[in-house]
Amino acid sequence: MTIPDGGPPAPEPLRPSRPDSGDDEYSATVLASHWVQRPEPDPDPAPAPAPAPAPTVVVDTGATPGDATVLRFGPGVTAAIARRPHPAPPTLVTPPAPRRRPQRHALPALALVAAVLFLFWRQHSASEVGVREVSVTAARETLGCDTTAGIVGVVRTDGRPGTLSYRWVRSDGTSSDVRHTTVARGQRQVRIELLWSFQGPGRHTAVAELRLLSPERRSAEVGFVYDCP
Numbered sequence: 001m002t003i004p005d006g007g008p009p010a011p012e013p014l015r016p017s018r019p020d021s022g023d024d025e026y027s028a029t030v031l032a033s034h035w036v037q038r039p040e041p042d043p044d045p046a047p048a049p050a051p052a053p054a055p056t057v058v059v060d061t062g063a064t065p066g067d068a069t070v071l072r073f074g075p076g077v078t079a080a081i082a083r084r085p086h087p088a089p090p091t092l093v094t095p096p097a098p099r100r101r102p103q104r105h106a107l108p109a110l111a112l113v114a115a116v117l118f119l120f121w122r123q124h125s126a127s128e129v130g131v132r133e134v135s136v137t138a139a140r141e142t143l144g145c146d147t148t149a150g151i152v153g154v155v156r157t158d159g160r161p162g163t164l165s166y167r168w169v170r171s172d173g174t175s176s177d178v179r180h181t182t183v184a185r186g187q188r189q190v191r192i193e194l195l196w197s198f199q200g201p202g203r204h205t206a207v208a209e210l211r212l213l214s215p216e217r218r219s220a221e222v223g224f225v226y227d228c229p
Contacts, residue, residue: 128162129163131156133155134210135156136209143226143227145201149195149208154192157190161187162182163182164181165179168208171206201228
């Protein structure tokens with residue numbers, strides 16, 4: 001093996017083993033690391049160029065109305081925007097709630113309620129008349145042939161207004177319907193009349209009763225004689 005001047009000796013080529021060879025001492029040779037030639041690093045590498053900043057587009061809205069919009073490019077535009085004062089957000093004013101108007105049916109309903117209360121008060125106050133006395137008298141104690149008896153009932157009150165309910169009951173087994181009479185304010189006496197007619201011969205003792213039903217129950221009666229020979 002020949003070593004050239006000025007460098008390390010050249011490596012010997014590897015010889016493959018032959019199976020038919022009788023040389024048992026042959027083996028592959030591994031080269032040392034100092035025999036491998038690597039490219040030497042550059043002593044003064046140049047710095048990698050910095051990536052160019054992306055252009056920034058800014059729309060200037062500070063112009064007066066009618067001016068053209070200005071577009072600005074460059075790396076310093078972002079800082080200028082950061083220094084620019086931001087306008088305050090507008091204040092939202094909540095409108096006042098609309099006033100509720102009275103419904104159209106409110107007044108008729110109130111009028112109806114007032115009318116019902118008035119009628120109830122009138123009916124209630126009308127029944128508060130006080131009764132002091134009930135009496136019944138006959139025009140004549142004895143009646144002749146074919147005569148009509150005049151019976152008068154008198155109800156004395158306390159002068160308050162109201163309504164009296166009553167009926168006449170006769171001794172012959174008949175009675176009248178329930179009747180009503182109105183008492184005015186300040187009226188302290190009410191007259192109630194009954195006409196009872198008799199015909200034919202005979203003698204009969206008759207009794208007429210006045211029954212007061214309201215505002216309280218009271219009664220009074222009177223007797224007379226029908227005599228016809």
